[in-house]
Amino acid sequence: MNAEQPTRLDWFKSSYSSGEGGACVEVAADRTAVSVRDSKKRGGPQLAFTRGAWAGFVANLGRNGL
DSSP, X not given: OOOOOOOOOOOEEOTTOOXXXXXXXXXXXXXXXXXXXXXXXXTSOEEEEEHHHHHHHHHHHHHTXX
């Protein structure tokens, strides 16, 4: 059996997030994917996107003024 060891992710919040416990997400990236999680439920579920899908999502946010 050849099981890969999971990569340790370095999570960060947006610089737009306040320290007041509002609705925030954290993002972490490795070589192949970008993961997103709820900052208040760090042990909860995570969404994972390919790097290309994440880049398209972020570019679309910029085009829509978000």
